[in-house]
Amino acid sequence: MKRRNFLKFSAAAGITPKRCLLPFASDLFSFSNESNLSKVEARYYKKLPDREIECQLCPRFCKLGDKERGYCGVRENMGGTYYTLVYGKACAVHVDPIEKKPLFHFLPKTTALSIATAGCNVNCKFCQNWEISQVRPEQITHIDLPPESVVKTAQKNNCPSIAYTYSEPVIFFEYMYDTSLEARKKGIKNVVITGAHVNPEPFKDLLEVVDGVKIDLKAFNQDFYTKYVRGKLQPVLDAVVTASKSQVWLEIVYLVIPTLNDTPSEIRQMCRWIKNEIGPDVPLHFSRFYPNYLMKNLPPTPISTLEILRNTALEEGLNYVYIGNIPAHEAENTYCPHCGKIIVNRTGYLIGKINIENGRCVFCGQEIPGFWS
Amino acid sequence: MSKVIIVRTKNISKSNKEINSEKLNNLYKRGFHLLTGFKDSKNSIKTLLSTDKKTGIKINTIGGRSLSTRPKVSLFLADHLIKGGFQEKDILIWDRTNRELRSAGYRLNMNQGGIKIFGTDSNTIGYDKDLTVHRSIGSRFSSIQSDIISQSISLAILKDHGLAGITAGMKNYFGSIHNPNKYHDYNCNPFVADLFDTAAIRGKHKLTVIDALTVQFHKGPAYHSLWTENYGGLIMSTDPVAADYIGWQVIEELRKKHGLPSLKEENREPLYIKTAEELGLGSADPANISIIKEEI
Numbered sequence: 001m002k003r004r005n006f007l008k009f010s011a012a013a014g015i016t017p018k019r020c021l022l023p024f025a026s027d028l029f030s031f032s033n034e035s036n037l038s039k040v041e042a043r044y045y046k047k048l049p050d051r052e053i054e055c056q057l058c059p060r061f062c063k064l065g066d067k068e069r070g071y072c073g074v075r076e077n078m079g080g081t082y083y084t085l086v087y088g089k090a091c092a093v094h095v096d097p098i099e100k101k102p103l104f105h106f107l108p109k110t111t112a113l114s115i116a117t118a119g120c121n122v123n124c125k126f127c128q129n130w131e132i133s134q135v136r137p138e139q140i141t142h143i144d145l146p147p148e149s150v151v152k153t154a155q156k157n158n159c160p161s162i163a164y165t166y167s168e169p170v171i172f173f174e175y176m177y178d179t180s181l182e183a184r185k186k187g188i189k190n191v192v193i194t195g196a197h198v199n200p201e202p203f204k205d206l207l208e209v210v211d212g213v214k215i216d217l218k219a220f221n222q223d224f225y226t227k228y229v230r231g232k233l234q235p236v237l238d239a240v241v242t243a244s245k246s247q248v249w250l251e252i253v254y255l256v257i258p259t260l261n262d263t264p265s266e267i268r269q270m271c272r273w274i275k276n277e278i279g280p281d282v283p284l285h286f287s288r289f290y291p292n293y294l295m296k297n298l299p300p301t302p303i304s305t306l307e308i309l310r311n312t313a314l315e316e317g318l319n320y321v322y323i324g325n326i327p328a329h330e331a332e333n334t335y336c337p338h339c340g341k342i343i344v345n346r347t348g349y350l351i352g353k354i355n356i357e358n359g360r361c362v363f364c365g366q367e368i369p370g371f372w373s
Numbered sequence: 374m375s376k377v378i379i380v381r382t383k384n385i386s387k388s389n390k391e392i393n394s395e396k397l398n399n400l401y402k403r404g405f406h407l408l409t410g411f412k413d414s415k416n417s418i419k420t421l422l423s424t425d426k427k428t429g430i431k432i433n434t435i436g437g438r439s440l441s442t443r444p445k446v447s448l449f450l451a452d453h454l455i456k457g458g459f460q461e462k463d464i465l466i467w468d469r470t471n472r473e474l475r476s477a478g479y480r481l482n483m484n485q486g487g488i489k490i491f492g493t494d495s496n497t498i499g500y501d502k503d504l505t506v507h508r509s510i511g512s513r514f515s516s517i518q519s520d521i522i523s524q525s526i527s528l529a530i531l532k533d534h535g536l537a538g539i540t541a542g543m544k545n546y547f548g549s550i551h552n553p554n555k556y557h558d559y560n561c562n563p564f565v566a567d568l569f570d571t572a573a574i575r576g577k578h579k580l581t582v583i584d585a586l587t588v589q590f591h592k593g594p595a596y597h598s599l600w601t602e603n604y605g606g607l608i609m610s611t612d613p614v615a616a617d618y619i620g621w622q623v624i625e626e627l628r629k630k631h632g633l634p635s636l637k638e639e640n641r642e643p644l645y646i647k648t649a650e651e652l653g654l655g656s657a658d659p660a661n662i663s664i665i666k667e668e669i
């Protein structure tokens with residue numbers, strides 16, 4: 001039963017089982033020993049009177065009494081000191097193509113050692129990885145994988161980057177941050193796959209130690225964030241702008257959910273905002289929705305909707321607009337915005353010839369932004 | 374008309390220390406009598422529960438030894454059920470984790486004869502594989518609640534709660550799902566009511582007993598001795614909403630007595646109680662609640 005479930009989960013999450021490095025993945029849904037959770041003091045919190053604390057890592061600002069956990073379920077107040085319970089406790093470890101994150105302008109054709117812990121600071125009704133994101137760490141199996149071991153595992157598997165992904169890396173901030181520092185020492189890059197529901201200070205600190213960030217922008221209105229994400233939009237937009245102004249490579253993904261966030265007018269508004277605030281060169285991926293978790297009543301996104309929205313984004317002047325979750329769609333390719341030729345050919349995770357040299361289109365010399373080598 | 378019993382006695386325990394057994398026993402005895410009209414356990418228990426069904430007593434042990442349902446309180450309740458015709462093996466005292474049960478002073482018993490005591494995280498128990506999706510809820514139930522038991526008693530401790538306003542009988546069931554941390558926004562409203570409205574709870578819940586022996590009336594749910602009162606009471610009702618409503622009034626009364634603002638003034642009125650009434654789960658209207666108070 002459990003093995004079958006895991007395979008189902010892997011397929012849903014797009015994880016290739018043979019590249020799964022978690023040694024006891026068949027037990028993914030069993031209990032971990034609670035005493036095996038970490039007890040590492042959390043960062044970004046304030047001590048309050050009466051053994052209370054306020055977590056300042058994300059815009060929820062959870063205020064908690066003794067023995068209580070935050071919304072994310074992975075941080076606990078123990079006697080007035082706040083601890084992360086998931087430091088070095090990876091519940092998913094896989095080697096993935098970097099394109100799966102998706103990051104299309106970041107070390108193409110390479111793999112990323114991809115790790116996650118349990119927990120998330122929002123509760124998207126359409127979550128694809130809810131079996132790990134919407135549980136407490138003691139409710140699933142994890143392995144002890146301290147930062148040095150993550151880096152060694154990446155080296156052993158010839159991964160030039162480590163991706164913090166699947167659940168929500170903001171909630172395992174300390175683990176991600178320390179691993180990133182360790183990875184840097186060994187010349188390994190770090191990429192963060194996040195909903196960016198995070199406060200400015202920790203996010204700025206994080207950007208100092210990572211190389212790429214993919215941000216899921218789930219809609220362009222607060223109403224959607226309130227109803228379907230249970231979070232706030234503005235901090236996410238702020239994080240997008242902050243990332244774009246940093247040295248870190250940024251890509252944006254927008255999951256298109258039929259009838260809920262798919263109106264061309266909203267997309268047009270969002271694209272104008274992106275162009276004005278960030279510029280036309282940030283890659284934008286429109287991703288296809290598949291029914292899952294608490295949103296099984298809607299159909300998969302029609303391909304025509306994705307194509308209409310992509311055209312809207314192109315009309316608004318964005319240069320790199322992709323369609324995701326539809327393998328072999330022509331909008332998986334990268335086209336040179338100057339000469340229009342295909343410069344990176346993609347079919348799912350199969351990457352053809354890359355016609356970019358020294359960051360320029362080989363056909364016309366146009367500069368193509370990205371982290372190419 | 375919903376009936377809520379408040380039975381109280383003086384000096385039953387000093388703070389969270391040892392409980393006087395005789396006094397506790399008398400509270401239960403009198404409480405069941407007033408609730409059912411029957412003096413003897415056999416008849417009183419039978420009017421409330423089917424004595425041949427596996428019955429869960431959901432307790433609350435998150436507060437450690439200082440502020441949890443103490444073993445004596447749940448074992449004496451179990452004892453009354455047995456006197457009423459239950460077999461020991463059909464009674465299960467439970468909560469989320471064995472660690473919390475142990476730290477509240479419980480001795481676990483999963484496989485031996487007698488009353489069973491264990492947590493959802495015991496081997497072979499766990500949470501349902503499938504989500505229960507109902508109104509605002511999307512959760513996996515403890516298989517104790519969904520599968521093992523067929524009727525349920527909420528034996529909750531009465532506490533002030535920084536987010537929910539108060540925690541009592543209905544919110545106690547947050548401990549029967551895998552993701553209670555996701556339901557504390559908006560003063561837990563409508564989540565507490567929506568969770569109670571699921572078949573696994575609404576269909577099985579038969580009785581609320583609120584442990585108000587020691588009440589944390591401020592700064593809860595954590596234990597702060599400064600804001601606890603030896604109230605020495607049990608609140609009992611077959612109406613889960615009315616029981617919580619009266620528990621709330623007790624907290625307000627104690628807050629007033631100690632010069633604290635009301636929960637409304639602190640912006641954390643437990644609105645989920647009203648929502649529960651709107652869902653038809655019981656009464657939150659004092660005009661429809663008959664309160665029987667007795668000092669023993």
Ligand code: SF4
Nearest residue numbers: 055058061062070072
């Ligand atoms: S990181 Fe977790 S505990 Fe901290 S504010 Fe966010 S949800 Fe709350």
